[in-house]
Amino acid sequence: MEVSVKGKYTFRGGTEPPQSKELTKKSAIRQGPASTQVAVMLSQHTGAVCQPIVKKGDHVQAGQKIGDSDAFVSAPVHSPINGKVKEIALQSHAVLGRCPAVIIETDTENNPPKQPASSKFTNSFDEEKYSVEQICTAVREAGLVGMGGAGFPTRVKIEPNPKQPKETLIINGCECEPYITCDYRIMLEWTNQIIAGVKLAKKAAGCSRVFIGIEDNKPRAIEVISEALRNSGNDDIKVVAVKTKYPQGGERQLIKAILDKNVPTGGIPPMIGVVALNVATAAAIAEAVVFGQPLTHRVVTVTGEAVANPGNYYTAIGTAVGELVEFCGGITQKAAKVILGGPMMGIALADLTTPITKTSGAITILTKEQIGEAKFARRQTACIRCGRCLEACPENLSPTTIAHAVKNNLLDVAESYYLNACTECGCCSYVCPANIEITGYIKTGKILLAGQKKKIPE
C-alpha cells in the first residue's frame, strides 16, 4: 500500500486557542515526587473495572499486579512502588466521582525512583524477534491503555481482527491541547523507544503502513523523529506535519487530515481499516514487550501561570495531584482553577487528593485572568444564534440546538441532532459570544439520555 498523504493536513472547523507551550516545552523530563502513599485506581480505562487481587496488609513489589478483570475489554493495574497495602477504598475520580482504589503506603528507603527506559533503546530495533502473540500478551499483562486520554485497553486495540483488517497505523503526536508538552518531550527524549513501540504495534496489528501525525508547531519533534526514521531506513513509516489547530489531536480529525477519510459516526477507526495510538502508548508498548515492564509511571506536565515550578515530571501512577503540585513549588495566590488535563477538555478538580491515573497527561493551574473575567463569573446572555458554534464544530453538528434541547429536557430532539456524535472537544463553548456552557449541557445530555435508555426494558 502506498505511503502517501491523501488528506489536506487539516480538518473542517476547530479553533485556535493560544498554545501557551512556552512554560514547559523546554523543560526536560525530570523525576516526580517520591511518594510515601499512592492510590492506584481500579478503573483507569474504558471497560470493566478491575477487582483487587491483593488485600489489606499484603506486601507488594513495584511492578506487581494488584488488580485484574476477566472481561475482554479491560486492563490490569500494577503497584508503582514497594510497600504495604493500607486499604482498598474509594478515592476521588475526576469523571466517575468516586472509584475504588488500592492504597499502598511505603517508606522512601525501599524505593529507588524508577528511571525511564529510553536509554536502553537504540535506533536499530528489530520487531521480528517478537511474535504477534508475544506482543499482544505482553501489552495485556502490562496493563497498557491509551495514554492520550481515552484509556482504551491497548491489547484490544492492536490485536489483529480478520473481520476488520487494519492496514494503516496512525501515531498521534499532535498534542493539540494548549499548555500540555508531555508528548512533545517524550518525542524529543525517548525517540528510539517510541519508534520501537511503533514497529511492535505495526507488527501486532498487521498494518502495512504507518503515519506519525505531529502538529507543525513542533518543528523540533518533527525533525528528530524524521531523522531517526531515516537512520533506521523505514520506508513504510512516515512523519506528517499537520496544521496546528485545536482539536487536530482528536483521532477522527487526525485520520481526516492524513487519509481524508471519515470514521463513521458512533463507529471506530478499524471500521475503515485504521488504528490510532498515542506516542506515549507506543513508548509504553516498547517497554512492556522488550522489558516486561508494566505501566506504572508516566510523564505529567504541570503547568500554568499559577504554579511555582512548571515542568514535565516522570510520576508514579497513583500519586495525589496535590502532592505533585506541592513538589512543583505549590500554587500561587492567583490560582483560580486546578485542572486535570488541559484547559479545553480537562476537568477542574475540587479534591486535590485525586490520584494521577494512566491517562492523566497534565495538571494545568490557571489564574482568573487566563480564564477571562466573563467566563470565570459565568456571565451568560441568551443564545443569539450567531452560528459560530456550528462553524467551529469539528464534527459538523449544531451544538446550540443540542444544548438547548437538553436544557429544555427534550432529549429525543437532542438525539435527533446527533448528541452522541459529539466528542466534547469544547470548541463550541470556546467561541460562544454569549458564554453559554454548551459543552456542559451536551455532556449532561449524554448522561441523561443513557440513563433514560437504561430504564426502558428491551
Add this chain to the structure above:
Amino acid sequence: MFRNITVSCAPHISERLSTRTVMMDVIIGLVPAMIAAGYYFRIHAAVLISTCVISAITTEWLCNVIRKKPNSLGDFSAVITGIILALSVPPGLPVWAAVIGSVFAIAVGKMVFGGLGANIFNPAMVGRAFLTASFGMLMTTWTVPATINRSMPVISVENQVDARTQATPLAWSKQAIKSGRGAETVNEQLEAMFKGEVGGCLGETSVLALLVGGAYLLIRRTINLHIPLAVIASSAVFAGIMNLVNSDAYILPSSHLCSGGLLIGAFFIATDPVTAPLTTKGRWIFGIGVGMVTMLIRVFGEYPEGVMYSILLMNAVTPLIDRFCKPVPTGGRPNVQ
C-alpha cells in the same frame, strides 16, 4: 491552601468575545449610515435616531421590570433596534410616531417572545410594519436631502404637495413600470444614489456609507458573506432579467441595488442572527428568498419597496429552513439500531 479554587465545566478558557462586543460592532458598522443621514437630513436625523434609541431602551427596561427579569440593556440589542428603525423611516416622520414605532418594535417584536434570542421576527421591521399599517401617509412622504440638485426631474406622484417633498427613486421606478417608460431617468441618478443625494428613508440613501459599514462588519467577522451576497446576487439577477425584457419599463440591476432598503437590508437587517437560519446552506436560502421576494414586490406588487415585507416573510420561514438544513455529522448519519 486550596480554598480559593473554582470548579466549573470544561472548557476553561474562551475567546474574548461577548454578545455586547458583537452588538457594538454592528453599531459601529451603522455609524457611516448615521453620519450620512445627519449630513443629508440634518436635524431630522438627529431627532429621529435619538428618539428611537431612547424609546427602545426605555421600553426594554420597562418590560424587564414588568416581567421581573434582570436588566438586559447591557447587551446593546435595544440600541441597535432603535438605530435600525430610525434609519428605515422617512426623515419627516413625527416624533410621536417614532416613539410608538419603537415601543411596538421592542415590546411586541421582542419582549413578548421572551427577550433577546427568542423573537421570530426582526424587531425593527416589526415596528416599521406597524407604522406602515397604522400611519401609511406619514410613512410614504419623503423630504429631499438638503443638498439635492434642484434640477433633478420631478415626476408627479399623487401625494406630492410642494417642491420640498418629492418621490424617491423607487417611486419613479414604480411609475416607469406602470407607464411602460421612463426607466432611464432613474438609471441616470445612479451617482446621486451612490452618494445619497436622493429622497428616501433616513439610512437608505447613501450606498457608499452602507457599503463601508458592511465592509467593516465583514472584516470583523460579525457577519458572514453568505446572506448579503445571496440577497444582492438574487436581486441583481431578477432585476437583470426584467431589464432585458423591457429596459424602458424596468430599471437596471445597479439602480435596484442602490435604491431603497436593499443594501441596509442585506448587510444589517437580514443578517440579524436571531431571526436568520443557523447553517450556511440555510443562510443562502434565506438570502435568496429575501432578494426574490423584494424584487417580486418592487416589480409586480403595488408597493414601490419590498425589503421590509420580504425580511418578515423569510423570518417566518426560518424555522422551516433550519429544519430542512440540519447539518449532517462528518461521520455520516448513525445507523438506526
